[in-house]
Amino acid sequence: MKKHNQRSRNLNGTFCKPDNSSPSLNSQFEVKNSAIDDIYVCKVKKIKKAVNEINESINEVIPNQLEKLAHKVIHKSLKKNKEITLNTNGRPLKVTVIPNATKSSNDVSQRTVKRRTSEVQRLRKAVSVGGELRQLSDEVSHLPSKPPNQDVDDSLAMKVDCGLGWQQIRKLRRYFLPGFISSERQMQGRQEELTLDFIDEKMIPLVFKCDGANGKDGFLEKMAPVVVVKNIHDFLFTHLEKHEELHNIKPKDGEILIKFGGDKGGGSTKFELQICSIDKPNALHNILVVLMFNAPDYTTNLSRTLPLISKQITDLNGQEWRGYKLRVFFFGDYDFLVRIYGLYSPNGRYCCLFCTSTKDDINKGIKREPRCLQNMSEDYAKFIDSGSKEDKSKDVSRNIVRAPMVNVDIDHVSIPCLHISLGVFKKLYDLLECEAHEMDKQLYKFRQHNPSAESRNNFELCIAQSALKLEASKKQIAILEDEIVTIEDNMTIAQLGQSASAISSKTQKIKELKETIEKDQLKHGMGPIACSMDLVLKENRVDRRAYHGKAFNGNHVHKCCKINIIAKLMDKFKETLESQSMDIPIKHAQALTIQAKGIDAKFTPLFHKFSAVEQKINHTRPVTDYEINEIDNDIKDFFIEYRKYGYNISPKLHMLEVHVVPTLRRWHVGLGLLSEQGGEQIHAAFNRQSRNVHGVNSEGKKMKSIMKNHMVYTVPEIHHRIVPPKKRKHSTEE
Incomplete structure (x- = not known):
């Protein structure tokens, strides 16, 4: 081998000249070495340029294919082990599996929370390299020293959702940190602000069943409290505005459907309003009680209490709100409807409220003339002219013995599909x-x-x-x-x-x-x-x-x-x-x-x-x-x-x-939307509330307290704060 080719690389990869003591040879080597260096540098530049061109062409042609290939390789490796190591020019990287959760831990079951906790523990162990306790201690130190307090609306939502009285709230406050539950003064003030002094109490003579010595023909008349909403127009429109703020209103053909009706249950008679053009119209929190009295729904009692609100209900029909027209329906069970519209009996000869078919016609499937307020008024006039004898009404007035108590026509009376x-x-x-x-x-x-x-x-x-x-x-x-x-x-x-x-x-x-x-x-x-x-x-x-x-x-x-x-x-x-x-x-x-x-x-x-x-x-x-x-x-x-x-x-x-x-x-909706299904559940809710006010000495104050508490429960902004129950299921939620 020639001497000028005897070159070696040092540790840095550069060429070293051979040791030669001859001066003439050194100059020759210097000239030749510089030429070789220039050739080498030129070749390296060409190689780098070629590599860059190849990379650019690869990235231009198959960028997605390379990425997909890398994903498949990593995914296949992670299937075998939850953690893999990737080699790099420096320290190796660790890739681990973290589930892609779609729900907050506040909205999942306890089983899912425990599974997530085990995932966090596994990651903490990998990150802390054996120092899990110190790492956990540092995490705990960053927790807030005091949990955030409830605001007034949250406290009210808890009260009405759990059916708690003020005495129970006072006991519950002992077991929480001071200030967590809003003060009673704040909650009562907010309650008055939400109810806007809508509730009024009146004393009216009502009839009760009585078998005692002071009764007459098995009945007794005495003064009794009646709790009523004073301004139904403002009360309803306030709820409509609050539902609109939460985007709950769903008009039907440019109309807002409202139904009004009543029922007797739990020892009291109640009349309710329900907005049908919202989500879950028959839910308890969408039932607005507007009149209540603790007496049977005898015809006498209905005729004495219903006039307090009947004109306000009639005036709602046809009114406009935000460009939508209100349409009012009347609902109730069949016996209740018969009493309201003045029929003698639900089992008389003309027993149908919606048409004038007799019992024989009904058994044969024959439909007669439909009833309406006009022909019912004419029949009632015939009944009065004939001497007002109820036992003769089947022959004279097609069983009409009283004038209707509400001015809602028969074609807007809901079929009692539940009953x-x-x-x-x-x-x-x-x-x-x-x-x-x-x-x-x-x-x-x-x-x-x-x-x-x-x-x-x-x-x-x-x-x-x-x-x-x-x-x-x-x-x-x-x-x-x-x-x-x-x-x-x-x-x-x-x-x-x-x-x-x-x-x-x-x-x-x-x-x-x-x-x-x-x-x-x-x-x-x-x-x-x-x-x-x-x-x-x-x-x-x-x-x-x-x-x-x-x-x-x-x-x-x-x-x-x-x-x-x-x-x-x-x-x-x-x-x-x-x-x-x-x-x-x-x-x-x-x-x-x-x-x-x-x-x-x-x-x-x-x-x-x-x-x-x-x-x-x-x-x-x-x-x-x-x-x-x-x-x-x-x-x-x-x-x-x-x-x-x-x-x-x-x-x-x-x-x-x-x-x-x-x-x-006619209406193209299921009968459950306009019928009496929603009103039936209000009795159980009021019975539960009555246990919290049993110590109040006035019957009227008890009823006002129950009505006010339910009114707060129906306010959309309060009900929106109620924490829904978590569904118990065994399937995976993520």
Whole structure:
């Protein structure tokens, strides 16, 4: 190798000249080395330029592909381990998994919060490199030393949401840091500011039921407090403005729908206003109580209290607010509507509020002239001219005996769909229960001749006792018949009168014993098949209210229509019959089985068809013409099936058959929006509040306090502060 090529690199990568002591050689090397350095530098520049050009071309052509490839590589690595290390020119980087949360920890379940805490602990351990405790201590030191206090609206929201009285607020304040809950003076001041002195109290003579010595015909009249909203116009418009601030108003065809009505419950009668053109119009916080009195809803009481607000309600209809027109509807259960509009009875000859059909017309499905305020006023004039005799009203005034108490026309009276559903479902259930009772009576009769050896329940005990009575009666009848035969055989002419009297006496006793045997029947609903139906209801958390005639409530009916309750009832029906038929003759058991199949074939279609109707009308959503046509067909199918068995048509069934579809076609919303569903829940809320004011000595002050507390609960800006409950569910929330 030549000497001038003997070059070596130092630690920095530069070329070193060979050590040569000759001066001439050194100069030669210097010239050659400088030329080599220039060539090297030029080549390096060319290489760098080429690399840059390649990078630029790569970035121009496939930028997304490289990024996606890198993401896939990292994602695949993180699937195996929650933490990976990336090598760099300096210190290596650690990449770890952090879940992409979509909800705040304030809005998730405790289970999710715990999972997030474990993720934070894992990250703290990686960042602190073994010093987790010191790191945690530093984090805790940055927490605020004192939690933020509630403002007045938050404290009021807590009070009304939890149903707390002032005494309970005082006790609760002891367990929090001072100042966390606003002072009572601040809360009461804010409450007065929100209610704006809308509530007034008046003393009016009202009628109460009284069986005491001071009563007259079972009733007593005395002065009683009535709590009323003084200015309903300002009260309603204030709520509309506050809902508008929260963007809750949803007009329908340029109109704001308002419904007004009342109901009696919890010992008091209440009248409410509800704004229908908002979210959740039937929710408790959207029910505005405008009149309340602690007395029954007798016609006399209604006629004395309703005039306090009826004109204000009538004046609301047609008024404008922010360019929208107000349209007022009237709601209530059917008995309440009949009293308000002056009908003699909900079961009279002309029992329908919406048309002038008679009971015979109703059973035949015939619709007559619709009622309106004008023809009702004409009928009332005829009633007055005829001498105002209520028992003659069916012949004179089509059962109109009073002038209407409100000036809302009949076409703006809401169909009471909730009570229609309750009444029709209960009627179907009662018919099925009657069929079950008839089978129980047959079982009872057949098993009297072969009672069970062990009386394990009331039915078995009743059968055993009845069998003993039956056997004793039969023996006594046989003895009496033998005695009659003996008397007849030994009778002489001299003893003819005496013998005839004895024979007549014994014959009468035999007749009485036979009647006793015939009357020895099972009490209604006490048989095993009828009782098994109640067991099915309880298994599905439907517990009928025995103190209300074993009636259902709205939630019961909705649930039964959704879960196909008839299939479960009939399965239990057949199962019970099979177990009870073990001790009766085969021919009777077969006859009962055939009878059970007939009951199944009759009631299963009835319940199915009614369920289809109930679910399509009991809601607050808009309905299209196509949906209304479906509802119309479903109602017709139900009544074709119902009329096959000759059952009677009640006023509620008549409203379902004749008046539901025209109402849907006119307003194009579900009947739940305009009906009485919302007003039913106000009674329970007021009963809860009454416990907090039981120590107040004045009845009027109690009612004003309850009304004021509920009024605060309905203020949108206060209800907006209420913390909603967290949903309990086991599925992942992120």
